Structures are given as structure tokens and as C-alpha cells.
Amino acid sequence: MGIGWLFGRGNKPRAPVVVAFLVLANALLLRAVDPPGMVRLRDFAFDTYQRLKPRVVPQDMPVRIVDIDEESLAAYGQWPWPRTLVATLVNKLTRDGVAVIAFDVVFAERDRSSLTVIAKNLPEAVRDSDLRRMMEALPDNDEVLAEALARSDVVTSFAFDAKGMGGPPRREWGFAHNTGEKDTRSVAEMIREFIPQQTGTVRTLPVLEDAGKGNGAVTTEIESAIVRHVPMLFRLAGQREEDLYPALSLEAMRVVQGASTYIVRWSGAQRLRSFGARTGVGSIRVGKVNVDTDAEGRVALYDSGHRDSRFVSAKDVLKNRVPADKLDGNIVFVGTSAVGLKDLRNTPLQDSVPGVEIHAQVAEQMLSQTFLERPDYADGAEFVYLAAIGFAFLLLLPRLSAGRMALVAVGFIGIGVVVPWIAFAQARLLFDPIYPPATLAAIYVSGSALSFMRAERDRREIRGAFGMYLSPDVVEQLARNPRLLQLGGEQREITVMFTDVRGFTRISEQFDPHGLTRFMNRFLTPMTDLILSHKGTIDKYMGDAIMAFWNAPLAMDDHAARACEAALGMQARLGQLNQEWKTEAELEGHGYIPVHIGIGLNTGMASVGNFGSDQRFTYSCLGDEVNLASRLEGQCKTYGVGIVVGDNTRQKIPALATLELDLVMVKGKTEPERIHALVGDSDLARSPTFRSLADRQAVFLGFYRAGRFAEALRAIDACVAAAEAAGWKQGYYDVMRVRVVSLVDAPPAQWNGVYVAKEK
Numbered sequence: 001m002g003i004g005w006l007f008g009r010g011n012k013p014r015a016p017v018v019v020a021f022l023v024l025a026n027a028l029l030l031r032a033v034d035p036p037g038m039v040r041l042r043d044f045a046f047d048t049y050q051r052l053k054p055r056v057v058p059q060d061m062p063v064r065i066v067d068i069d070e071e072s073l074a075a076y077g078q079w080p081w082p083r084t085l086v087a088t089l090v091n092k093l094t095r096d097g098v099a100v101i102a103f104d105v106v107f108a109e110r111d112r113s114s115l116t117v118i119a120k121n122l123p124e125a126v127r128d129s130d131l132r133r134m135m136e137a138l139p140d141n142d143e144v145l146a147e148a149l150a151r152s153d154v155v156t157s158f159a160f161d162a163k164g165m166g167g168p169p170r171r172e173w174g175f176a177h178n179t180g181e182k183d184t185r186s187v188a189e190m191i192r193e194f195i196p197q198q199t200g201t202v203r204t205l206p207v208l209e210d211a212g213k214g215n216g217a218v219t220t221e222i223e224s225a226i227v228r229h230v231p232m233l234f235r236l237a238g239q240r241e242e243d244l245y246p247a248l249s250l251e252a253m254r255v256v257q258g259a260s261t262y263i264v265r266w267s268g269a270q271r272l273r274s275f276g277a278r279t280g281v282g283s284i285r286v287g288k289v290n291v292d293t294d295a296e297g298r299v300a301l302y303d304s305g306h307r308d309s310r311f312v313s314a315k316d317v318l319k320n321r322v323p324a325d326k327l328d329g330n331i332v333f334v335g336t337s338a339v340g341l342k343d344l345r346n347t348p349l350q351d352s353v354p355g356v357e358i359h360a361q362v363a364e365q366m367l368s369q370t371f372l373e374r375p376d377y378a379d380g381a382e383f384v385y386l387a388a389i390g391f392a393f394l395l396l397l398p399r400l401s402a403g404r405m406a407l408v409a410v411g412f413i414g415i416g417v418v419v420p421w422i423a424f425a426q427a428r429l430l431f432d433p434i435y436p437p438a439t440l441a442a443i444y445v446s447g448s449a450l451s452f453m454r455a456e457r458d459r460r461e462i463r464g465a466f467g468m469y470l471s472p473d474v475v476e477q478l479a480r481n482p483r484l485l486q487l488g489g490e491q492r493e494i495t496v497m498f499t500d501v502r503g504f505t506r507i508s509e510q511f512d513p514h515g516l517t518r519f520m521n522r523f524l525t526p527m528t529d530l531i532l533s534h535k536g537t538i539d540k541y542m543g544d545a546i547m548a549f550w551n552a553p554l555a556m557d558d559h560a561a562r563a564c565e566a567a568l569g570m571q572a573r574l575g576q577l578n579q580e581w582k583t584e585a586e587l588e589g590h591g592y593i594p595v596h597i598g599i600g601l602n603t604g605m606a607s608v609g610n611f612g613s614d615q616r617f618t619y620s621c622l623g624d625e626v627n628l629a630s631r632l633e634g635q636c637k638t639y640g641v642g643i644v645v646g647d648n649t650r651q652k653i654p655a656l657a658t659l660e661l662d663l664v665m666v667k668g669k670t671e672p673e674r675i676h677a678l679v680g681d682s683d684l685a686r687s688p689t690f691r692s693l694a695d696r697q698a699v700f701l702g703f704y705r706a707g708r709f710a711e712a713l714r715a716i717d718a719c720v721a722a723a724e725a726a727g728w729k730q731g732y733y734d735v736m737r738v739r740v741v742s743l744v745d746a747p748p749a750q751w752n753g754v755y756v757a758k759e760k
Contacts, residue, residue, distance in 0.1 A: 016397055016398065016446075016447040016448070016450040016451045017394055017397055017398055017447065019446045019447060019450055020393060020394055020397055020443045020444075020446055020447035021394055023439070023442050023443050023446050024386075024387075024390040024391070024393075024394065024439070024443055027386065027390070027435075027439040027442070027443075028383065028386060028387055028390070031382070031383055031386060031435065031439075032383065034379070038435060041434055041435065042430075042432050042434065042435070043226075043228060044434075045420075045432065045433050045434045046228070046348070046372075046424075046430050047226070047228070047348035049421070049424045049430075050302065050303050050348045050349060051348065051349060053424070053425055054303060054304050054305050054349055055302040055303060055304040055361075055364075055365070055370055056304070057304045057307060057364060058368065059309075061364055061367065061368070062099070062329055062330045062331060062367070063310065063330060063331050063333070063360050063363050063364050063367065064098075064310060064311075064312055064326070064327055064330045064331070064332050064333070064360075065310050065311050065312065065332070065333050065334075065335060065354075065356055065357060065360050066089070066093065066312050066313075066314050066317055066332055066333070066334045066335075067311045067312065067313055067314060067335065067336065067337050067354070067356075068081075068105075068314045068334070068335065068336040068337075068338060068341075069311075069313050069314070069315075069336070069337050069338055070337075070338050070339075071313055071315050072313055072314040072315040072318075073338055073340075075315045075318075076314075076315070076318070079336070079338070079341055080107075080111070082111060082113045082114075082141055083107070083111040083113075083114070083141035083142050083144060083145040084141050084144050084145070085318075086145055086148075087141075087144045087145040087147070087148035087149075088148075088318060089314060089317060089318060089334070090145070090148040090149060090152055090154065091148050091151075091152075092317050092318065092320070093152070093317060093327065093332055094148075094151060094152040096317075096322065096324060096326075096327040096328060097324075097327065097328035097329060098152075098327050098328070098329070098330055098331075098332045099153065099256045099329050099330060099331055099332075100153045100154070100155060100213075100214075100252050100255050100256040100331050100332070101152060101153065101154045101155070101332050101334060102154075102155040102157070102214075102216065102248050102249070102251070102252040102331065102332070102333045102334070102359070103154070103155065103156055103157050103204075103333075103334045103335075104157060104218050104248060104333055104334060104335035104336075104343070104355060104356040104359055105157065105334060105335065105336075106157050106158060106159050106202055106203070106204055106218065107142075107145075107156070107204045107205055107208050108166065108202050108203060108204065108205070109205070110142055110205065111140075111141040111142050111145075113141065114140050114141035114142065142205060142207050142208060143207065145208060145211075146207050146208055146210070146211035147211070149208060149211035149212050150211040153213050153255055153256070154211070154212045154213060154214075155212060155213065155214035155215065155216050155248065155251050155252050155255055156204040156208055156209050156211075156212040156214070156215050156216075157204060157215070157216055157217070157218045157248050158201055158202060158203045158204055158215060158216075158217060158218070158245075159201065159202045159217065159218050159219055160198035160199075160200065160201055160202075160217060160219045160234060160236075161200050161201065161202050162198075162199045162200050163200055164200035164201045164202040164203075165200065166200070166201040166202050166203030167201065167203065168201070168236060168238075168239055168243075169201060169203050169204075169209065169215050169217075169245060170206070170209040170210065170215050171215070171243070171245075172212075172213065172214050172215055172251075173214070173246065173251070173254060173260065173261065173262060174260060174261040174262070175242060175244050175261065175262050175263075175264060176261055176262070176263045176264070177242075177263075177264050177266065178263060178264065178265045178266065179266045187241070187242060187266075188240075188241040188242060190266055190280070191235060191241040191242065191244070192241055193280070194280035194281055194295055194296055194297065195233050195234065195235045195241075195244065195281075195296065195297055196231070196234075196235075196296065197235050197236070197237050198219075198234055198235065198236050198237065199236075199237045200237075201236065213255045214251040214252070214254060214255040215251065216245075216246050216247055216248035216249070216250065216251030216252065217231075217234050217245055217246065217247050217248060218247075218248050218355070218359070219231065219234070219247075220345065220355065220358055220359075221298065225346050226346045226347065226348060227301060227345045227346065227347055227358055228300065228301055228347075228348060229294065229296075229298035229299065229300055229301065230247060230249070230298060230299050230301055230358060230359075230362050231247060231296070231297060231298050232246065232247045232249075232250050232284055232291060232293055232297050232298065232299055233245070233246065233247075233264070233281070233284070233297035234246075234247075244262075244264075246262060247359075247362070248333075248359050249359045249360075249362040249363045249366065250262075250284065250286060250291065250366075252331055252333070252359075252363060253286050253287070253289050253291075253331075253363065253366055254286045254287065256331055257286065257287030257288065257289070258287070259286050259287035261286075262284055262285070262286050263284070263285040263286075264281060264283075264284055264297075265281075265282045265283045265284070265285070266279075266280065266281060266282060267279050267280060267281070267282030267295070267376060279295060279376060280294070280295025280296060280297075281293050281294070281295055281296065281297040284297065289366050289367070290369070291366055291371075292371040292373055294373075294374065295376075299362055299365065299371065300371065300372035300373070300374070300430070301347060301348070301358065301361060301362065301365075301372075302361075302365055302370055302371065302372045302428070303347045303348045303349040303361065304349075304361060304364070305349040305350060306349075306350060306353060306357065310357065310360055311337070312326060312327065314334075331363055333356050333359050333360050333363070334356070335354060335355065335356020335357075335359075336354065336356065337354040337356075337357075339352075343355040343356070345358060370428070371428065372424075372428050372429075372430055373428060373429055373430065374429070374430040374431075375429060378429075378430065378431055378432075381431070382431065382432050382435070382436055385416075385436055386435075386436045386439055386440075389412050389416075389436075389440060390439065390440065390443055392412075393408075393409070393412075393440065393443045393444065393447070394443075394447075396408055397444075397447045397448075397451070398451075398512070401506075401509050401510050401591055401593075402448060402451065402452075402506065402509045403506070403591070404591060405444065405447075405448065406444075406448075409440065409441070409444040412440055413437040413440050413441055413444075416433065416436045416437035416440060417433050417437050419431070420432065420433035421433060451509060452505065452509075489607045489608055489609020489610070489611070489622075490607070490608060490609060491605055491606070491607060492551060492552050492555075492605070492606065492608050493551060493559075493603065493604065493605050493606075494549045494550060494551045494552050494559065494603070494604075494605075494606050494608060494621060494625075495549065495550045495551065495559045495560045495562075495563040495601060495602070495603045495649060495652075496547070496548075496549045496601070496602055496603075496606070496621065496625065496626050496629035497531070497536070497546070497547070497548045497549065497550075497563055497566070497567065497599060497600070497601050497629065498545065498546070498547055498599070498600045498629050498630045498632075498633040499527070499545060499546045499570070499597050499598065499599045499600075499633065500544060500545045500597060500598050500633055501523070501544035501545070501595060501596070501597050502595075502596040502597065502598060502637065503593070503596075504543070504544040506593060507519075507593050507595065510590075510591070510593065520543075520544065522577075523544075523577065523595065524541060524546070526573050526577065527546060527570050527573070527574075528546070530566050530569045530570050530573060531546070531548045531566050531570075533566075534550075534562040534563070534565055534566035534569070535550065535554065535556055535559075535562055536548045536549065536550050536562065536563065536566055537549055537550070537552060537553065537554075537619070539618075539619075539620050539621065540618065540620070548563075548566075549606075549608070549621050549626075550562055550563045552608040552621065553608070553619065559603075560601075560603045560649050560652035560653055561652065561653050561655075561656070563601055563603075563649070564601060564643075564645065564649070564653050564656055564678055565656075565681070567599045567601060567643045567678060568643070568678065568680065568681060570597070570599065571597070571599070571642050571643065574595065574596075574597060577595065578594050578595055581595070582594075596642075597642070598633050598634070598636030598637055598642065598643075598644075599633060599636065599642065599643045599644070600629050600630060600631070600632030600633025600634070600635070600636065600643075600644050600645075601629060601632065601643065601644070601645040601646065601649050601678070602625055602626075602628045602629035602632055602645070602646035602648065602649055603625070603646065603648040603649040603652055604623070604624070604625025604628070604646075604648050605623065605625060606621045606622060606623030606624075606625050606626050607621065607622045607623055608620070608621045608622075624668065625646075625648075627668060628646060628666065628668075628669070628673065629646070631666045631667065631668075632644045632645070632646055632675060635661075635664065635666075635675060638735070639661050639662070639675075639677070639731075639732050639735055639736075640730055640731025640732045640734060640735045641661070641677045641730045641731070641732050642730065643677065643678040644661070644675055644676070644677060644678075645658065645675070645676050645677075645678050646673060646674075646675065646676075647673065647674040647675070647676065649676075650674075650676045653678075655682040655685060656678065656680070656681060656682060656685055657678075657679040657680040657681065657682075657684040657685035657690050658676045658677065658678055658679060658685075659676060659677045659679055659693070659694060659697050660674065660675075660676050660697065660698075660701060661675050661676055661677050661732065662674075662675055662701075662755050663675075663705070663753055663754045663755065664754065664755045664756070665754050665755070665756045672754045677730070677732065679726075679728050680728075684726070684727075687726070689722070689725045689726040689727075690726045690728075692722050692725070692726075693719065693722040693723055693725070693726045693728065696715065696718045696719045696722045697719055699715050699718075700712055700715035700716060700718075700719050700736075703715050704736075704740065704753065705753030706753070707743075707751045707753075709740050709743050709744040710744060712740050713737065713740050713741070713744070716733050716736060716737050716740065719733055720733050739755075
């Protein structure tokens with residue numbers, strides 16, 4: 001079978017499809033595995049969504065943060081403050097009518113500033129003194145704070161820490177579980193699978209815990225240094241699986257409603273990671289508030305960014321500077337933004353956000369029911385979408401042209417980017433906007449790159465195949481005179497023709513190899529017939545290009561005129577072919593690309609004869625004038641005309657309609673070459689409209705070469721009108737207008753009226 005199978009030497013090209021299939025298969029495998037790097041890529045996209053459309057917080061949102069900020073620390077001393085000062089803060093907040101106070105502070109140790117604690121550490125000399133007994137008789141600072149907590153609705157806090165030795169925190173709640181009829185496993189089994197286990201705690205002092213109405217965890221999950229999810233449920237090693245612990249924000253929501261139980265709704269019986277089904281925790285209900293979570297019981301943080309309106313300085317509360325309506329009826333989180341206390345986190349919108357603000361934002365999401373959700377079916381839907389569209393690409397890749405395939409690719413890639421954004425903006429649903437479009441782009445690029453390589457390979461193969469054939473005149477000469485089968489040649493004046501199809505690569509992409517061969521045969525056959533009917537010799541076919549010459553091996557006096565008449569006939573026949581191809585394309589319902597050719601003609605002395613080796617040779621021509629004919633063909637595109645002839649050829653065809661185009665300096669020449677456009681036959685040359693065009697063209701060239709560019713521009717307008725009257729519809733004057741305008745804007749220091757030709 002070999003490598004030929006890969007590059008499609010059968011009926012259809014296989015390499016682009018095979019490579020695209022391999023790209024798709026590997027992409028699907030990677031998506032099924034879903035490694036951490038891919039998760040980070042999705043997180044980056046979702047962070048970008050939040051930056052483009054952050055969560056909007058209503059002005060009347062009843063959530064506030066009492067901030068132990070730098071000003072408060074400057075006014076009342078470094079942290080930790082005496083518990084009596086914290087008690088004063090609690091009393092003032094209670095007086096201001098707050099709904100609940102949630103501490104993002106763990107009071108894990110006794111207050112060392114308490115007189116009862118100090119009394120125990122007095123020297124031996126005073127241990128039995130009245131001073132010590134007086135100090136011990138005073139209220140303990142922690143007890144003072146506990147009394148303040150007991151008079152208010154307060155949620156104390158604890159933290160999970162692998163090194164923590166605090167033991168199980170106090171529980172003030174119950175849990176109920178809604179597992180659904182189809183679930184076959186126990187609640188304990190599902191909790192073990194989906195709720196991460198913690199191994200240690202740092203607790204608030206029992207005397208303070210007992211005084212609070214609730215107790216919640218302040219632990220937030222950190223992913224790549226950015227908090228994107230906040231766990232709502234925790235379980236502790238050594239405890240029953242059913243003994244779950246709530247997050248601080250969730251517990252604050254329970255206390256503020258006076259609820260006693262959390263209801264956990266489980267969304268499925270098992271996790272099927274191979275197809276992306278993310279069953280597990282679906283939501284948590286507390287009182288009248290429903291909290292949407294992911295499978296692990298985490299709330300996706302929908303970041304609003306830092307808002308000063310959330311914050312109230314603890315100093316202002318203690319000094320009674322806060323307006324009464326600022327705190328009344330609000331859920332209040334007590335925490336710190338002070339840099340030195342190291343409770344700063346990074347969020348999708350900004351860096352160094354106080355940890356307490358994350359808890360407050362989650363509470364806001366609960367109250368406003370504004371949750372980001374990556375649906376259970378998201379992974380599976382993305383996998384199916386990628387597979388379906390990927391296989392559609394594989395089917396369309398060998399059937400559509402490069403242009404149409406590009407439109408299809410842009411369309412589906414655009415869908416893969418736009419639809420996830422609409423889902424986020426309108427429904428707050430999270431779908432991956434990066435991996436599926438990136439994979440489709442990779443499939444398209446890999447397949448299209450190989451298609452382009454295949455088109456170029458086909459072009460080389462066509463050149464090789466047609467280059468093996470000699471012209472019929474040479475074959476006839478050899479049949480009559482076998483002695484010509486030897487190397488050698490002669491100097492002879494000939495007229496040489498080069499033709500080339502414009503945009504051949506784009507045209508070839510419409511066909512498989514057999515279709516391209518049929519197309520080229522259909523194009524080359526009438527072109528060849530016209531050359532041969534005018535007694536020309538086909539030198540070679542070079543893919544889409546033809547090289548021919550006149551006056552060898554058979555001599556003829558009017559070889560230049562015959563070559564020009566053949567060129568005019570070829571352009572006319574191509575117009576008919578284009579009409580036929582257009583009609584066929586419309587009937588067959590596929591795209592139509594017009595075919596255009598450029599023809600270069602030049603007359604001069606050249607060596608003609610058999611060139612090659614003893615094993616293989618061909619009857620051909622060599623010489624400077626031959627090279628010039630090839631370069632003149634290249635100038636067709638430069639000047640926007642169909643046929644360019646050299647000055648030697650123009651002198652030999654006085655009866656035909658020609659227009660001088662320019663003086664150009666081509667590669668390999670030391671003197672500029674005067675080039676002309678072959679416009680039409682002798683009938684056109686005698687017409688008044690063409691003579692008028694020729695006169696106006698001469699005026700334009702006079703101004704142009706004299707450097708009078710403004711006048712040359714006006715002369716172009718006159719030439720355009722005359723060309724339309726003569727029926728000469730070419731792009732020459734558009735090209736010259738652009739060139740003259742550029743010369744007007746930036747005239748050269750020394751203008752000699754000669755254009756330096758650029759090589760193809």
C-alpha cells in the first residue's frame with residue numbers, strides 16, 4: 001500500500017482526511033481524560049467572562065462587612081483585640097439592628113489580656129495577695145464576649161487545617177438528604193465520593209461556640225492561587241459521613257431565617273467521568289433559600305469585584321459614626337482587610353481581596369439567587385458537539401473548495417465561541433468556549449494545509465506527464481528524417497509564447513486528481529488546437545502553463561503574426577469555455593471560478609534543436625529572447641492585460657491593434673524593454689475608436705514619462721473613456737492610475753520613465 005495511500009493516489013485524496021481524523025481522535029481522547037491543564041484553560045475562559053460581565057449588585061443588597069481595617073488597628077491597637085472590645089463591637093451591632101453577625105475570625109485561644117489569665121501568671125510573691133484574688137474575681141474577657149454573643153444572633157467560625165487539633169466543632173444544625181428514586185447507594189457512600197474529607201480543625205473556644213446561634217467554616221478553596229469555588233459542605237475525618245459541616249455564609253443564611261435543617265439534594269447515582277456526567281450534590285436548601293452547587297457541593301463565585309459600599313470600618317461602629325439604616329436588617333460579616341493579618345485572596349476579577357468579602361459575595365449570590373452553573377450535561381454536550389462537528393469537517397473537507405471550507409470552519413468555530421458566551425450572559429451557564437473551537441480550527445488548518453500540498457503535487461505531476469510529449473510537427477520531422485535524433489541545434493529567429501493560468505492553486509482545490517486532469521485536458525486541448533492551427537510548435541506543458549514557438553522546425557515568414565493571431569484566438573476561446581463552465585456549475589449546484597490566462601509573446605534570435613541527454617531529449621528553444629517572452633507573460637498580471645508582446649514582435653505585426661504599455665527594466669536586461677498590449681485584430685486596428693484610444697494613450701505616456709503626473713492622471717480618464725468605446729475592457733488603467741498616484745505622492749529623485757519589473 002505504501003505512502004501513496006496516505007496521499008490519495010486512488011480515486012479520492014486521503015491525506016487531509018487522515019490527518020484531520022487523527023487530530024480529532026486525539027482531541028476527543030484528551031477531552032475525555034480532561035487533564036488539569038484543560039481545566040485551567042476553561043477556568044481562564046470563565047474568568048474572562050466574569051471580567052467582561054461581572055455580577056451586578058443591587059443597591060439595597062442587605063449584606064455588609066464590618067472591617068477591622070488599618071484605621072481600626074491604628075485606633076485600638078494591634079490584633080487580637082481584647083475580647084471586651086470585641087464584645088463592645090457585638091453590642092453596638094446588635095443595637096444597630098443587624099440581622100445576624102458572622103465572624104470570619106476564629107477565636108481559638110483565650111484572651112491573654114484577660115485579668116483572670118494574667119492572675120495565673122503572677123510571680124510567687126503575689127500569688128496569695130489581695131490583688132490576685134481581686135483579679136480572679138473580675139469577669140473573664142472571654143465570658144464577657146460570650147455574654148454579648150448570647151444576646152445576639154451570632155455565627156462563630158472554625159477552620160479546617162490538616163495540622164489543627166481542635167476536634168469536632170459544635171453542631172447547631174441537622175441535615176436531611178433527598179437522593180431521588182433512582183439512587184441505589186446510601187447517603188454515606190455518596191458523601192464519601194463527593195464531599196472532600198478534612199483531617200483537622202482550628203476551633204473557636206467552646207465558651208464562645210456555645211454562646212453563638214451558629215457555627216460555620218471559613219475555609220475557602222484555592223485553585224491556582226485564585227478562588228473560583230467556595231465549598232458549602234465539609235466532612236471531618238473520624239466523624240460519621242452524615243455529620244456534615246456548613247460554610248460560614250451558608251450558616252449565616254440558616255441563622256438569619258431561624259431554620260434548623262439543611263436539605264441536600266443529590267443529582268444522580270454515580271459519576272460517569274468518561275462521558276462527563278457530573279452527578280453528585282445538586283443543591284442545598286436552607287429555609288426558603290436554595291443554593292445551587294456543583295457536584296462537590298461548591299458554589300461557583302460570580303465575582304462582582306471589590307465594592308466599597310459593602311464595607312463599614314469597625315472603628316466607625318465603635319465610635320457610633322455609622323448611619324442607622326446602614327446596618328439595620330443586614331447580614332454582617334466581621335473580618336479584616338488589613339494586609340498584616342494576611343487574610344487576602346485572589347478572585348477572577350482582582351487580586352488581594354479580603355477573604356471576608358468572598359463570604360459576603362457568596363451570601364449576596366444566595367439572596368439574589370444569582371449562581372453560575374456548569375450543568376451536569378456540559379462535559380457530555382461539549383464532547384458530542386466536538387465529535388459531531390469534527391466528523392462533519394472530515395466529510396466536507398474533501399468535498400468543498402478551500403474558500404467554502406473556510407466559511408464552514410469560520411461558521412462552526414464562531415458558533416463554538418458565541419454560543420457559550422450567550423449561555424453565560426443570558427442564563428449564567430458555563431460551557432467551554434476554547435477547546436471545541438480550537439480543535440475545529442486545528443482540524444481545518446491541518447486538513448487545508450495538506451490539501452494545498454496535494455494541489456501543488458498534482459501541479460508538478462501534470463507538468464511531468466505533459467512534458468513527455470513532443471509537438472506533432474517534431475514527430476513528423478523525425479518520421480521523415482531519423483537523423484534528427486541527435487543533440488544539436490541552430491540559431492533562428494522565432495516568436496515564443498508563454499501562457500499561464502491565473503490562480504491555478506485555488507482552481508485546483510475544486511477537484512480530486514482525476515477531476516483536475518480532466519479540467520486541464522479540457523482547457524489545454526482547445527488552446528493546443530489553436531496553436532497548432534496557426535502552425536505553432538508546442539514545446540512543453542508545465543502544469544497549467546504552455547510554452548510554444550513559431551518558425552521552427554518549419555520556417556514561415558509571418559511567424560509573429562501567426563503567434564499573435566493564435567493568442568487572440570486563445571483568449572476568445574477561453575471566454576467561451578468560461579461560459580460553458582459557468583452554465584455547468586449552475587446546473588450542478590457548485591461554485592464557479594472564472595479562468596483567466598496571461599500570454600507573453602516575444603520575437604528574436606534563439607537556439608532551437610534537440611536538448612537533453614542521450615537517454616531523453618526534447619525539441620526546444622533556448623536564449624535571451626525566450627527568457628524575455630516568459631518575463632513578458634509575468635507582466636500581464638502586473639499591468640492587468642491578457643496579452644503582452646515585446647517591441648520586436650510589435651514591429652512585425654503593424655496590421656494588428658497594439659497599444660504601448662510602458663518601458664520596463666526586466667531581470668537579465670541592461671536596457672529597458674518597450675512592451676505593448678495586443679488588443680485585437682486588423683479590423684479593430686482600422687476602427688476610429690481604436691485610433692482615438694491609441695492617440696490618447698500616446699498623450700498619457702508622454703506626460704507619464706516626462707514626470708508630469710497630475711496631467712497624466714487626467715489623461716488616464718480620457719483613455720478610460722476611449723477604451724470603453726473601443727471595447728477594450730482590461731485593468732491596465734486602474735494599475736497605472738494607482739502607480740501615477742503613488743508617484744504624485746512620493747515622486748522619485750530621478751524619474752526616467754522606466755518601471756523596474758518585479759519577478760513572479
